[in-house]
Amino acid sequence: MMDTNILIVDDEAHIRLLIEQALEELEDEGATIMTAENGLDALEMIKDHCPALVFLDVMMPQMNGFDVCNTVKNDWGFKDIYIVMLTAKGQEFDKQRGEAAGADLYMTKPFDPDELLQKAIEVMRQ
Amino acid sequence: MNVVEKVGLNRLLEIAQAERLLADFRKIAPESQVALLRLDGRLYAGEAGLLEGVTWETLVEEIERLENGQAITRAGAKVYPLWVGKMLVGALAAAEPASGDHLTFLLDFLKYHLAQAFEKREMARETLDRYREINLLYHIGETIGACLEPDEIPHLVLKEAQRVIPASVRLVLQPPKEGGELEIKAAVDEVGYQENLTRAARTLLSQVSRSGQPDILVDGLLDNSPFGSILCAPIKARERMLGIVLLGRLAGQAVFTASDEKLLMALAGQAGIAIEKAWLHHQEIKRQRMEEELSIGRKIQLSLLPDACPEIPDWEFAVAYQAAQQVGGDYYDYFVLPETGNLGLVIADVTGKGVPAALMMAFSRAIMRAESLSGKRPSAVLNRVNRLILEDSRSRLFLTGLYAILDPKTGRLTYSNGGHEQPMLYRRAENKCQVLSSRGFMLGAFTDIQMEEYSAEIAPGDQLIMFTDGITEARNSEGELFSDERLREVVDAHGSSSAAELLSEIVRAVNEFVGDHPQADDFTLLLVKRSG
Numbered sequence A: 001m002m003d004t005n006i007l008i009v010d011d012e013a014h015i016r017l018l019i020e021q022a023l024e025e026l027e028d029e030g031a032t033i034m035t036a037e038n039g040l041d042a043l044e045m046i047k048d049h050c051p052a053l054v055f056l057d058v059m060m061p062q063m064n065g066f067d068v069c070n071t072v073k074n075d076w077g078f079k080d081i082y083i084v085m086l087t088a089k090g091q092e093f094d095k096q097r098g099e100a101a102g103a104d105l106y107m108t109k110p111f112d113p114d115e116l117l118q119k120a121i122e123v124m125r126q
Numbered sequence B: 001m002n003v004v005e006k007v008g009l010n011r012l013l014e015i016a017q018a019e020r021l022l023a024d025f026r027k028i029a030p031e032s033q034v035a036l037l038r039l040d041g042r043l044y045a046g047e048a049g050l051l052e053g054v055t056w057e058t059l060v061e062e063i064e065r066l067e068n069g070q071a072i073t074r075a076g077a078k079v080y081p082l083w084v085g086k087m088l089v090g091a092l093a094a095a096e097p098a099s100g101d102h103l104t105f106l107l108d109f110l111k112y113h114l115a116q117a118f119e120k121r122e123m124a125r126e127t128l129d130r131y132r133e134i135n136l137l138y139h140i141g142e143t144i145g146a147c148l149e150p151d152e153i154p155h156l157v158l159k160e161a162q163r164v165i166p167a168s169v170r171l172v173l174q175p176p177k178e179g180g181e182l183e184i185k186a187a188v189d190e191v192g193y194q195e196n197l198t199r200a201a202r203t204l205l206s207q208v209s210r211s212g213q214p215d216i217l218v219d220g221l222l223d224n225s226p227f228g229s230i231l232c233a234p235i236k237a238r239e240r241m242l243g244i245v246l247l248g249r250l251a252g253q254a255v256f257t258a259s260d261e262k263l264l265m266a267l268a269g270q271a272g273i274a275i276e277k278a279w280l281h282h283q284e285i286k287r288q289r290m291e292e293e294l295s296i297g298r299k300i301q302l303s304l305l306p307d308a309c310p311e312i313p314d315w316e317f318a319v320a321y322q323a324a325q326q327v328g329g330d331y332y333d334y335f336v337l338p339e340t341g342n343l344g345l346v347i348a349d350v351t352g353k354g355v356p357a358a359l360m361m362a363f364s365r366a367i368m369r370a371e372s373l374s375g376k377r378p379s380a381v382l383n384r385v386n387r388l389i390l391e392d393s394r395s396r397l398f399l400t401g402l403y404a405i406l407d408p409k410t411g412r413l414t415y416s417n418g419g420h421e422q423p424m425l426y427r428r429a430e431n432k433c434q435v436l437s438s439r440g441f442m443l444g445a446f447t448d449i450q451m452e453e454y455s456a457e458i459a460p461g462d463q464l465i466m467f468t469d470g471i472t473e474a475r476n477s478e479g480e481l482f483s484d485e486r487l488r489e490v491v492d493a494h495g496s497s498s499a500a501e502l503l504s505e506i507v508r509a510v511n512e513f514v515g516d517h518p519q520a521d522d523f524t525l526l527l528v529k530r531s532g
Helices: A013-022 A024-028 A039-049 A065-075 A095-101 A113-125 B015-028 B056-063 B100-142 B153-164 B194-200 B202-211 B258-304 B354-373 B378-392 B483-494 B499-514
Strands: A005-009 A032-036 A053-057 A082-088 A105-109 B033-037 B043-046 B072-074 B077-084 B087-095 B169-174 B183-189 B215-217 B227-237 B240-250 B315-322 B330-336 B343-350 B399-407 B412-418 B424-427 B432-435 B454-457 B463-467 B523-530
Touching: A005 A013, A005 A039, A013 A024, A013 A032, A013 A113, A013 B100, A024 A032, A024 A113, A032 A039, A039 A053, A039 A065, A053 A065, A053 A113, A065 A082, A065 A095, A105 A113, A113 B100, B015 B033, B015 B043, B015 B100, B056 B072, B056 B077, B056 B087, B077 B100, B087 B100, B100 B153, B100 B258, B153 B169, B153 B183, B153 B240, B153 B258, B169 B194, B169 B227, B183 B194, B194 B202, B194 B227, B194 B240, B202 B215, B202 B227, B202 B240, B215 B258, B227 B258, B240 B258, B258 B354, B315 B330, B315 B499, B330 B354, B330 B523, B343 B354, B343 B463, B343 B523, B354 B378, B354 B399, B378 B399, B378 B412, B424 B483, B432 B483, B463 B483, B463 B499, B483 B499, B499 B523
Parallel strands: A005 A032, A005 A053, A053 A082, A082 A105
Antiparallel strands: B033 B043, B033 B087, B072 B077, B077 B087, B169 B183, B169 B240, B215 B227, B227 B240, B315 B523, B330 B343, B343 B399, B399 B412, B412 B454, B424 B432, B424 B463, B463 B523
């Protein structure tokens, strides 16, 4: 798990902080957790740091999560990056759109911190 | 499993942010060399190569003794500890000529930033705990809350607890249903220390059982115990202790916190409700099963009663029978006696109610029939029945019974009374009812008794009333008895009516008298009228 990067993308600071906190024990194993607050920054960071795992909010200003995912997976061909789309409870996640964009999984906020961590550990181990 | 946590720079300051900060510093102090170091001495950001050759472990011991702003010099660089409160999170190394105001500004800024980040982190941690709590409760609702097997719930409790409060040894203890010492009902032991845990927690268990409050044991168990902390929470339902959840973490692992205690209480609280719900569910199933069995019992019992009244010219018969519960101890019977063609009449009442009385009723009916059909006289039948009940019945139930033989041709009634209500006879000639005086011992209570035998003539228009005490001892809401007098009054007023009419008048009068008061006893009423 050493030297793997994990990127958290959400326009809401408290969600970024919470996910960061939920994943903190991965940092002890050498993972670096990075954050981005919009889709454009996220693309830049993905290009520069090539994270193994991205938690990606769907609803964001400027560039939404589907478009970010589509760019990474389809336009750039970074198929190995595991992308978890985060969707708010009550919002119907557009599964078709997520699939077309190449998302690997989607989770509903408020998320279960332990499930999130478990998922991250699984992905890191692969 | 969490280890005792040390918060390092990486948790409070992103590398990119740290690099930017140091780059900005170098803009105002271009000659300086600065580096941020982790707790283990590894470079976090800035210049590599500072402190080369310095043994980090001894350096940490020295800088741990320094105040904020103080530094020690090693390999030509000053090393400043970075503190957040009382926690060392890393160090700043600065090689000459980095010094003076700029460095003080950098240190102050770092101190401020790290404190802010730490506070934010603590708030996020707190919020995550709430998230965990909400998720736990949600999961419990789906798993434990939906479980209707009381024995399954302790296992689910341990499974759910492990999701949020990991522990090496996890136990649920419950007292046996009949009471007594706590017993282990579910256990997960990853390290083979289950017995050590129950031994180490003995005092804690009895304390939590008594107080009904959760508790954490951290100190005082380290001697001869592999455990570093023990968490214990009661499983209660409406203040009743149903069990205890006990979690143990080994020495060296993170100790249980107040937040863990709160979470476990939430879990144990839900478990208590679930266990009670499951018990109630089981009781309800048992009750339903018993109801079904009683309903079958009632059908069997009713099938033991005659299905129709006898049809004999110039005679009318009418019967009312009602059990207070599904099954009862009253019964009546009539049968044509062989050879003579006379009619045997029986009315009886077993002491008690419900299933035991019903079983006794079936038993006594069988022997009463067998003895009567052998052609014996009423007193001989009751003597024999008394003896057979004494010999065969260990139930300690008794019965009162009246056996009468009616000669339909002459209207002669011969009867014997085993402690039963004395029958009444309405005399048309006098338009009045008389009690057919008859005494005798209750059946199944005394050995070697000799029953008396009585006789009476039933003239045309007369009506014989046999009944159980459920009629005369029916109570109204004030606790008054219907009584022999009230029964007599009804018979006096309606004795000239048909048997069926008099029967419905008596039943109506009893029901009116009782009102809404629930029927306490079985009642049976058997009327025989000589109509011609």
